Amino acid sequence: MRIRYLMLDAYGGGGTVRTVVSQANAMAAAGHRVELVSLVRRRETPQFAPDPRVTVTTLVDQRGGRQPDSAGRRAWRRIRGNVVPRGEFAAGHFTERVERAALDYVSGLRDGILVTTRPALNLISARRTPGSVVRVAQEHMNLTAYPESIRNEIARHYGRLDAITVLTRTNRLEYQRLLPGTPIVQLPNAVHRVERERSQQVNPVVVAAGRLVPQKGFDLLIQAFAQVVPEHPDWRLRIFGTGPRGTELAGLVEQYGLGGHVTLPGRTERLDKELADASVYALSSRFEGLPMVMIEAMTHALPVVAFDCPTGPGDVLTDGVDGVLVPPRDVDALAATLKRVIADRDLRLSLGTAAAKTALSYGADQVMPRWEKLFEMLSRGERVIDGF
Structure with a gap:
């Protein structure tokens, strides 16, 4: 399978970046063609290293600084907004150039699986990615944590996606109530290793x-x-x-x-x-x-x-x-x-x-085979229900 992961900044830190890079690495290790697409890049080297078999692509290089919006674009956004709604936690990063790069990228895809990893990117994919591409949206936060502006956009557009993955049972129930009929799949993130040095309970x-x-x-x-x-x-x-x-x-x-x-x-x-x-x-x-x-x-x-x-x-x-x-x-x-x-x-x-x-x-041995099965089912056009 050809799997693309679209992230805001694959070179940054944080739990979401770490888990998405780990998932991309696991899929590459399983023999799939994997590409990690970083919408922006601000660092020389990734904080979490991709597997050498993972292709890493940057859409907007910001190592030299961020290009601001034009005056006309700022006025337009104040009046009409943009594809990325106000209230998205990373909305400030989606300048005119960055948003356009994301829209152009997803619009130009024709095949494979596209995994988007935050509401802004999920909404862009739902609205612009061609139907010939399998569109999977990852949600790393519970629905009620988002402001009403984001929840409204989710309700309006997420139904076009082929599947939405959430992390917990509570999240699944929230999204199912909002989006009846849309495949909502509970899949946790995987830790890197489960066999670790154990605390001896000696240090206060x-x-x-x-x-x-x-x-x-x-x-x-x-x-x-x-x-x-x-x-x-x-x-x-x-x-x-x-x-x-x-x-x-x-x-x-x-x-x-x-x-x-x-x-x-x-x-x-x-x-x-x-x-x-x-x-x-x-x-x-x-x-x-x-x-x-x-x-x-x-x-x-x-x-x-x-x-x-x-x-x-x-x-x-x-x-x-x-x-x-x-x-x-x-x-x-x-x-x-x-x-x-x-x-x-x-x-x-x-x-x-x-x-x-x-x-x-x-552990990865428990979680990653479920991701692989989900991708296979979606690629074959099979109906997906939680638990599949």
Whole structure:
């Protein structure tokens, strides 16, 4: 099969980029012709390396800077908008040149499978990709996380796609209610490896990781940890990641007098080692799609304490078995649960052992054959229902 993955920036970071590149690599390893198409490029080298058998193509090279819209185009967008609606989290990246490049690219395809990987690209594919191409839209975020403007466009255009893949059961039900009759397929992302170095529960460290943005709720986690420190002064919280809220979070650490207890080390190339050396993983997100770093932590037999936010944690964890779920955005409950787990090493060991077992179902050997089967069925024109 010929499979093309269209991404906003295949050279960037983040969980979506990592999982899409991994999927492209797996399909190339299975013998398929795979192309990774990066709508824009801002870095010299990809953060997550494609397999040598994967062809990488860039549509708009922005290493020298971004070309702004013309005055006329800006006025047009204010009045009429564009194909990428306002409210799409990456709408600001779709300048006149970038949007045109995406439209021209998908319009020029004639065969194979096109996999698009975010709402802006899914909408462009639904509206402009010829029907001779199998059009698969990946959704990496739950439907309710999008503003109404995006949900309206999804309802209006996604029905033209051959299949929409979502990460969790909750997501599937949301999309089925919005798009009855459209094939909605639940397929999780795969972790890189499920056999990892396991936490020995000897270091007094709570770890968290992700973009330093409001979605991840690290402000709530820092406030909760301020309640943990008086009872467990030897414990530390390490939050890995970069993003626009870094300065604000550092200020919060200072405000609560946590300079010796909470660190923001930035991005790390050795997150696997950091997870193995920790004793608890905390997920404080306000909303999620499928929290892949959490599942990566579980492969290290780390117990998870997570907000039961929409969606993701509750679709993966069984409360009290392989992790502990806390009411969303409840800082006091998060603090109390962290204190309980920190104080009980036997509980951490039990939760961690079960977490590593749960993570096995997200291994590439379990997930990738299902993707391959989906592509084969769509290529043959077969009717696809969830579970297929």
